[in-house]
Amino acid sequence: MDDSTVVKKCQNGEKDAFRTLVERYQRQAAGHAIAILFNREDALDAVQDAFIDAFKAINSFDKSRPFYPWFYVLLRNRCYKITAKKRETESVEDIEIFAPQSGLPSEERFALEKALHSLPKEDREIITLKYLDGLSYDELAENLQIRKGTVMSRLFYARRQLHAKLTGKLH
């Protein structure tokens, strides 16, 4: 069943249809929230609250559009609210943004995670969306609610920062 059919059912008050959306997107959403917050517990709280927000606002959603970019905006808002009253960030050893089976030696993967961890959350977010989700500039602009030109410059500075962190220039 595609998203627009499921959303239509949700808009008709079928709570169980919403379960399909939660089960379809919860893992993806958790991965995105962890990349922003670098704290699993906070990330799961943010995902849960974003789904509740989505359910409450589902009637205002235009079902001709894809569900996830709309949901991502809600998720992002939740993540940013949490960062405003943030708990202690977990140590970088406790968080794995990248899948262990990526083929990269674990030391290099850890160095990359550490470098990402030290970036501002906006930079970390755009880099993970670009590389781990393979979003195009248009999709990045839609998800992050910024112009395409801003995507280009933000991505450029984020990559530059990441490279500097990786090579230890900015310790």
Add this chain to the structure above:
Amino acid sequence: MNKINCEDVLMAKMAELDAEKPELSGEQINLHLKHCENCHTEIEQFLNADTLLKRQARNQQDLDLWLAVEKHIGSHLKSEIGWRPFALLGALLVAFKLLEMLPDRDFGLAFKLVPLVFVIALFVLIRENPFRINAELVLER
């Protein structure tokens, strides 16, 4: 005189490498790169980090949030039901009682079952099972 600065060229080159349409033409980019060693170095560094990142996949989280979400949206749905169906049921039961009190009227046995129909209709309307056991209730000591 070439007025394009290095950052503009790097941004455009990276967009090009990402298979996006850059804001500068290929000719402008190449012309600048021909004479700029710093940009060359930076593009190489970018490509190294790019290769590293492209080999990564996102770690899939093993989780099931439905029960937690359902708990909250369930209470949201219940709060939307509001007091109206219950007020309507009350009014119907009062009307039934008044009819029943009319002297010298006998509406038969079926009439006596009307309140039961009202109550069943209400539970169907609010989608609640009155016989469901609430496992979350805890006995107070």
